[in-house]
Amino acid sequence: MIREVQKEDSMLLQKRLLSDHFDALERAGDEGKKVVYTFVPGNLNELVRSFGLLPVLPEINALQSGMRKLSGNYIAEAEKHGHSEDVCTYVKCDIGMLRKGNIGPTGKRLPKPDLLLLSYTGCFTFMKWFELLREEYDCPVAMLHVPYQASGSIDAHQRDYIVQQLKSEVIPKLEQISGRAYDEERLREMLRLSAKAEDDLVWVLESAKNIPSPIDAYFGAVYYVGPIFSAFRGTPEGVEYYATLRREIEERVAARLGPVTPDGPMKNERYRLVVEGPPNWTSFREFWRMFHEEEAVVVASTYTKVGGLYDTGFRHDPDHPLETLADYCLGCYTNLGLPTRVALLERYIRDYRADGFLINSVKSCNSFSVGQLLMQRELESRTGVPGAFIESDLVDPRYFSAANIKNRIESFLQMLDQKRQSRAAS
Amino acid sequence: MSQRHPEERQRRDEGSQNATSPHSEILRSAQDDAVARARALYDDIDLTYVREWKSAAPGRKAIGHMPIYVPRELIHAAGMLPVGIVGGGDRLEIIRGDAFFQSYICRIPRSTIELALSGRLDVLDGMLFPSICDVIRNLSGMWKMLFPDRYVRYVDVPQNFDANVGGRFWRQELDVMRDDFSRISGRAISDDDLRASIAVYNENRAAIAELYRERSRRPWVFPLSETYLILRAGNVLPPEEHTRLVRDYLREASLDPSRREQDQSRVILVGMFCEQPPHGLLVTLERAGCSVVDDDLLLGLRWLTREVPVEGDPMNNLVDAYLQASVFTASRYSPDGHRARSLLESFRRNEAEGVVFCAPSFCDPALLEQPMLVAALDREGVPHTEFKYSEDTGQFAVIREQAGTFSDSIRLWETDVILGRREDAEGSQNATPPPVEIPRRAAPVRDDVKDRA
Numbered sequence: 024m025i026r027e028v029q030k031e032d033s034m035l036l037q038k039r040l041l042s043d044h045f046d047a048l049e050r051a052g053d054e055g056k057k058v059v060y061t062f063v064p065g066n067l068n069e070l071v072r073s074f075g076l077l078p079v080l081p082e083i084n085a086l087q088s089g090m091r092k093l094s095g096n097y098i099a100e101a102e103k104h105g106h107s108e109d110v111c112t113y114v115k116c117d118i119g120m121l122r123k124g125n126i127g128p129t130g131k132r133l134p135k136p137d138l139l140l141l142s143y144t145g146c147f148t149f150m151k152w153f154e155l156l157r158e159e160y161d162c163p164v165a166m167l168h169v170p171y172q173a174s175g176s177i178d179a180h181q182r183d184y185i186v187q188q189l190k191s192e193v194i195p196k197l198e199q200i201s202g203r204a205y206d207e208e209r210l211r212e213m214l215r216l217s218a219k220a221e222d223d224l225v226w227v228l229e230s231a232k233n234i235p236s237p238i239d240a241y242f243g244a245v246y247y248v249g250p251i252f253s254a255f256r257g258t259p260e261g262v263e264y265y266a267t268l269r270r271e272i273e274e275r276v277a278a279r280l281g282p283v284t285p286d287g288p289m290k291n292e293r294y295r296l297v298v299e300g301p302p303n304w305t306s307f308r309e310f311w312r313m314f315h316e317e318e319a320v321v322v323a324s325t326y327t328k329v330g331g332l333y334d335t336g337f338r339h340d341p342d343h344p345l346e347t348l349a350d351y352c353l354g355c356y357t358n359l360g361l362p363t364r365v366a367l368l369e370r371y372i373r374d375y376r377a378d379g380f381l382i383n384s385v386k387s388c389n390s391f392s393v394g395q396l397l398m399q400r401e402l403e404s405r406t407g408v409p410g411a412f413i414e415s416d417l418v419d420p421r422y423f424s425a426a427n428i429k430n431r432i433e434s435f436l437q438m439l440d441q442k443r444q445s446r447a448a449s
Numbered sequence: 450m451s452q453r454h455p456e457e458r459q460r461r462d463e464g465s466q467n468a469t470s471p472h473s474e475i476l477r478s479a480q481d482d483a484v485a486r487a488r489a490l491y492d493d494i495d496l497t498y499v500r501e502w503k504s505a506a507p508g509r510k511a512i513g514h515m516p517i518y519v520p521r522e523l524i525h526a527a528g529m530l531p532v533g534i535v536g537g538g539d540r541l542e543i544i545r546g547d548a549f550f551q552s553y554i555c556r557i558p559r560s561t562i563e564l565a566l567s568g569r570l571d572v573l574d575g576m577l578f579p580s581i582c583d584v585i586r587n588l589s590g591m592w593k594m595l596f597p598d599r600y601v602r603y604v605d606v607p608q609n610f611d612a613n614v615g616g617r618f619w620r621q622e623l624d625v626m627r628d629d630f631s632r633i634s635g636r637a638i639s640d641d642d643l644r645a646s647i648a649v650y651n652e653n654r655a656a657i658a659e660l661y662r663e664r665s666r667r668p669w670v671f672p673l674s675e676t677y678l679i680l681r682a683g684n685v686l687p688p689e690e691h692t693r694l695v696r697d698y699l700r701e702a703s704l705d706p707s708r709r710e711q712d713q714s715r716v717i718l719v720g721m722f723c724e725q726p727p728h729g730l731l732v733t734l735e736r737a738g739c740s741v742v743d744d745d746l747l748l749g750l751r752w753l754t755r756e757v758p759v760e761g762d763p764m765n766n767l768v769d770a771y772l773q774a775s776v777f778t779a780s781r782y783s784p785d786g787h788r789a790r791s792l793l794e795s796f797r798r799n800e801a802e803g804v805v806f807c808a809p810s811f812c813d814p815a816l817l818e819q820p821m822l823v824a825a826l827d828r829e830g831v832p833h834t835e836f837k838y839s840e841d842t843g844q845f846a847v848i849r850e851q852a853g854t855f856s857d858s859i860r861l862w863e864t865d866v867i868l869g870r871r872e873d874a875e876g877s878q879n880a881t882p883p884p885v886e887i888p889r890r891a892a893p894v895r896d897d898v899k900d901r902a
Contacts, residue, residue, distance in 0.1 A: 105823055107816040109553070109837075114817070143608060143782070147583045150608070150782055151817035158786070158821055166608065166782055168615070171586060173603035184607070184618035191614055360603075361590025386553045389813060393558065393587035396549050401594060414551060 031283065033268040037249060040264060044077075044254050045129040051077055052134055057200050060136040060156065063330040065144025065169050065352035067193070069213035069257035069339070074201035078254050079133060081152070085116040087128035089304030089418030097123065098419055111148045111387040112419040114155065121159055136162050138200045140193065144169040145329070145357030146390040165196040169352040173360040177353050185349035210344045213257035217339040223265035224251055225333045230272050231322040232375055235292035237275035239282040240375075241321035242311040245302060252330030257339075284315045293318035294436055297371045299364075299398065300383040300391050301326045303415040306423045310415075313429050317436050323371035325364065328356035335367070357390045365401050372406045379409045379439050381432075386416045409442065411435035483698035487678035490685055491728065494540055494564070498685050499532055499572050510634050512600075513570060514577035515561070515585050516723040517780060518752040519604050520767055523626055525688060526646040527634035532573060533684030533749065536560040539727040539841040549591070555811040556839045557724040558588045565596065574633055575600030579749075581723060581780040582813050600633055602626065608782040610772045620768045627764070643763040651756045653688040656695040658751070661743065663699060665799045668715065668740035670708045671699075674732045681725075683750045713740035714856040715801045719792065719822065720808030720815040722748040722778055726838050733845040734805070738856030742799040745778060752776055779814035788818060789825035796831060802859045805852065806835035832859055 051058050059071050060079045071078050088094040097119025098112055104122065106115050120126070127133040141153040141164050157164050167188050170181040194205050227247055231240045238244060247268060255261035275281075281289035285308050296314070298321050303310050314321065328334075332354045340347040356364070372380055382399055384392045399410045413431050416422035490498055503509040511530040514521075521531040537543070537560030546563035564570050576599065578589035589603040605622060607615030631637045657680065664671040679698045683691040702708065718734075722745040734741065757770040777783060777791040796804065804826055808815035819835065826833050834855040836848055 105820045107819065109811045110813060110816050141782075147581075147586070147780075148813055148817060151779070151814070154783055154818070155821060158824065164784065166784065168608035168782070170605045170618070171580065171603055173586075173589060173605070180618060180621040184609075184614065187614040187617070188609055191611060192609065360593070361587055362593050364590075365594070384551055386551075389554065389583040389587070392551060393554055393584050394549075394591045396551070397591050397594060 031271050033264060033271055034246070036264050036267055037246065040250060040255060040260050042129060045127055045131055048077055048079060048127070048134055049131040057137040058134045059138045059140050059197075059200070060153075061140040062142050062144070062146075062149050063252045064146060064149075064355040064357060065142035065167070066252070066256075066330065067140065067142060067167075067189075067348055067352075068254060069210055069217055070189075070193070070197065070348065071140065072254075072257060073206055073210045073213055074197045074203050076138075076197065076201055079136065080253050081117045081156075082113055083249075083253055084120065084127055084133070085113040085418055086304045088116050088120060089420075090307055091128070092305065092420075093120075094305060094418035095420045111152075112417055113387060114148060114152045116418045117152070118155060118159070121156075135160055138162060138196060139164040140167070140197075141165065142167045142169065142352065144352050145171075145355050145359075146388075148390070163196060163200070165193045167193055167352070169358060171360070172353050172358055172363070175360055175363045175366075177350060181353060182346055182349045185352060186345045189345050189348065207344055211341040214339040214341040214344055214347060216259060216262050217251075217257040218341070220251055220256065220261045220265040221331070221333045221338050223262075223269040224248070226269055227265070227272050228323070228327065228334055230276055231320075233276055234295075234376070235279060235281045235289075236295065236320050236322050237272050237280055237282065239284065239289075239311075239315070239321050240327065241298045241324035242284070242302065242307070242314070243282050244321075244324060244327045248327045248330060256331075282315075282320055284311060286312065286315065289315050289318065289320060291318045292320050294379065294439055295320060295322045295375065295377050297322060297368060297375060297377045297380040298324040298326070298383060299368055299380065299395065301329075301385050301388060301417055302383065303385070303423050304418050305416075305420040306425060309425060310423075310428070313432050317433065319432075319436060322375040322377055325356050325368065325371075328367075330355065332356055332359075332367075361394045361398065365398050365405075368398065368402055369405050372402065372408050377408060378443070379411065379435065381411045381413065381435070384412060384414045386414065386422050387419070388417065409435070409438060483694050483701055484675050484678060486694060487675075487682040487698075490682045491678050492540065493685070494537055495569050496532070496572050496685070499530060502530055502687070503572060508635065510574040511572060512575045512577065512630070512633070513573040514604075514749075515557075515579060515581070515588070516747070517579060517581050517749040517778065518606060518771075518775070519577045519579050519749065520623060520626065520771075521688070521749075522643060522646040522650050522757070522763075522767060523623065523630055523638065525649065526638045526642040527630040528636055528642075529574070529630065529634050530685075530687060533747070534561060534564070534570070534573075534576075535684065535723075535725045535747070536840050537564055538725060539729070539843060541841075543841075553811055555584060555724055555809050556841060557809070558584055558591075560840065561588070562591070562595075565592075573599075575602070575629075577602050577604050579604040580606055584813070585723075600629065602629065606771070606781075612769070612772060616768050616772050619771060620764060623764055623767060640763050643767075644759050647757045647763055647766065648759050649688050649692075651759070653683070653692045653695075654751060654753060654756065656692045656699075657683070660695050660699060661751075665742040667710075668713070668742055669711045670702050670705070672735055673718075673741040673744070674728065674735055675702070677728065677731055677746060680747050680750060684747070711740065712860070713738050714803055714859040715740050715742045715799065716803045716805050716856070716859075717742060717792070717795060717799065717801045718744035718746070719804055719806050720779075720812065720819070721746045722780070722815070724809035724812065724840050726807065726809075727840060727842055729845055730807075730838055730842060730848060733849045734852050737849045737852035738860070739805065739852055742801050743795045745776075748776060748778055779818040783818075786821070786825070789822055792822055793825060793829060793831070803832040803834070803855060805855065806833060808835075808837055810837045810839050 057076050059076045063082050094116045098115045100119035100122050101115035125133045139153045143150050250261050250264045382395050384395050413428050499511050511532050512524045513532045513534045524531040536557040543563050545566045546559035550559045592601045607619045609615030716739045753770045753774045755774045758766045777788045
């Protein structure tokens with residue numbers, strides 16, 4: 024039986040935003056609008072939109088294809104054309120979708136890119152992904168190399184390197200494609216809107232510190248970060264979305280309600296978990312159900328920081344427009360060194376009073392996955408909080424073994440129970 | 450040229466002699482034979498040679514680095530030994546390393562961790578992790594967590610090749626490393642130190658370039674199974690010594706009358722720039738009828754395709770060389786198909802007859818770029834084949850069969866469509882005459898360089 028999903032105002036608003044955006048993309052060719060493909064981490068949405076350009080995010084398309092059970096065929100199509108079974112399935116899903124007509128998440132054809140804005144932030148694969156797309160589309164590429172924040176802090180010359188690239192490579196190409204001059208005042212205004220939305224997003228994410236948590240900060244929060252990670256950071260629509268979302272969560276906090284899941288509101292919070300790693304998209308609801316059926320709620324996650332890390336204090340700063348874009352790119356989660364990532368997770372485990380943490384290690388994403396087994400040991404040792412490790416993939420249905428994952432999660436939660444009981448007994 | 454004080458120069462030269470003179474126990478038994486010396490170093494997974502080098506004079510330091518490119522000149526200029534670390538190959542049992550990596554991660558990080566946890570890398574006074582892929586990048590963070598007392602640096606080479614942008618960034622990165630290496634070695638790197646090191650590496654690059662040229666010209670005299678060992682010795686030998694080894698080998702092999710032309714296919718290997726194949730795999734390719742005329746093995750040792758000027762600001766010279774003369778490979782950004790063009794250019798220059806894609810399993814850079822290279826080769830009618838390996842691959846029968854079939858197909862069917870000869874093959878009066886038939890036989894492989902797996 025398919026259960027009716029409880030729709031809140033923010034969900035309806037997000038649906039409308041996305042639908043309008045894809046409508047605009049479909050009409051782009053007729054209306055003479057230019058389109059920029061770019062990535063979620065290190066996306067320069069304010070800058071792109073300040074030129075009147077429309078962004079397309081292939082990762083979002085790939086994850087949507089995963090949720091709509093289309094990714095398996097797309098991946099097979101790409102592998103048939105020589106793409107290795109070993110590499111990122113987002114890439115193969117995107118290439119396969121392109122080969123099969125480039126029909127986007129809303130069932131409408133996506134326009135070809137006028138520019139590939141290769142923001143090389145936190146993921147090596149991005150670089151080759153857009154080299155592959157350039158071969159397919161034969162369009163210009165603007166390359167932005169974002170240095171890795173290996174030391175745990177931003178060095179001045181790293182920021183300067185990005186700013187120089189924005190000035191010499193990215194902005195000139197955006198000007199050329201759009202036919203408009205760079206308008207710094209417009210960019211500043213958009214950055215002001217970004218900061219406003221970021222304030223509300225952080226408030227929402229931090230609401231999970233409440234017991235019970237009013238949100239699921241992983242499965243639920245991937246929807247919350249959708250607008251700000253994609254086309255709506257720096258827009259009035261984005262500000263409206265986060266203000267609406269915040270109001271809803273404020274009400275849930277006041278009423279001491281738990282998160283809303285696709286199967287209805289969670290009535291009881293038995294386990295509080297922190298999650299590292301992206302979700303699996305092909306069995307997203309089934310995956311989520313494994314948690315909420317056990318009354319486990321995720322109170323903090325790192326995946327919701329890949330498109331921007333705001334809960335450590337960063338906000339886009341309109342007074343330093345290019346420098347703030349540089350700092351934003353440098354601070355995206357997968358662009359941080361492992362020690363910094365471990366420190367962030369440790370903070371989450373403590374601040375959000377987690378009973379345990381779980382690492383969902385995805386085959387596709389070495390940027391996330393390499394080092395996670397060491398991270399688990401380190402976190403257990405520092406916090407005394409137990410961790411669990413499961414493996415799946417982003418959008419390749421062949422790498423989601425529901426029975427194994429469910430078994431692992433249930434065993435882990437039982438272990439948390441036993442720990443709790445033995446603590447109570449002593 | 451170097452303005453070094455004569456006494457200082459003498460001290461340095463003496464140090465260099467000490468550094469390069471093979472008083473090493475590990476080389477003593479094989480001093481007269483370049484290949485045997487190189488093989489001894491290849492088998493030395495305990496880095497005994499590096500230990501001996503360090504203990505030969507007080508205060509010596511060694512800095513390890515992962516593939517592909519690091520500015521070895523800076524390490525050398527500080528009087529330290531750059532040591533290329535490329536995992537444990539097929540001679541290391543992985544006991545603890547597997548516990549750190551999921552099954553879908555390539556082999557090189559797990560064997561490198563194994564080398565470190567087993568104490569084999571204790572001899573290194575620091576470790577560099579170049580920006581080649583997300584695995585090596587994250588390994589740098591793992592290193593910091595596992596070995597918090599050791600020097601670790603992620604070497605973030607620029608992907609922007611504009612002198613005022615990427616060049617400026619790279620100069621600042623080099624400045625940091627220069628300061629770091631000065632501190633670790635206890636000796637401030639002067640401009641003259643660096644000029645002298647650049648000159649040493651120019652000679653090394655020239656020797657390696659000659660090795661590759663000669664192999665392309667006469668692969669039966671300089672087979673891959675030997676040239677690889679000779680090149681690989683450059684990971685641990687001081688550059689002066691390595692240059693001598695290369696030159697010794699070129700001379701010794703040339704004088705060997707038993708090396709005769711073989712009826713083999715001339716192929717280029719692509720994808721082996723980071724995790725190294727077991728030596729037995731290279732031997733297998735030769736036995737399957739492939740004469741390798743170019744490859745991307747150990748690319749860091751020949752990353753710069755021209756000399757670095759010795760005159761002028763040596764730091765800027767290193768920067769300019771990186772921006773202007775880096776090889777095209779999978780780990781760097783390739784705007785507008787430069788990488789494919791560089792492969793095709795190598796194909797023409799080396800008069801190759803086919804390309805063998807042989808990438809390590811789960812190698813993102815190599816496997817992601819492969820479809821683009823394949824498409825470029827297909828457009829030009831260049832034959833190619835592909836397979837994957839891991840550094841501990843032990844079964845070569847399938848690879849031998851595949852490479853043998855590929856080689857046979859080239860010899861039997863593809864002679865006319867080789868790039869650059871196509872016009873001739875399409876009816877010109879000046880068509881290339883058919884190749885002289887040479888009796889087929891296996892490539893000669895010395896007993897001591899055969900697969901020992």
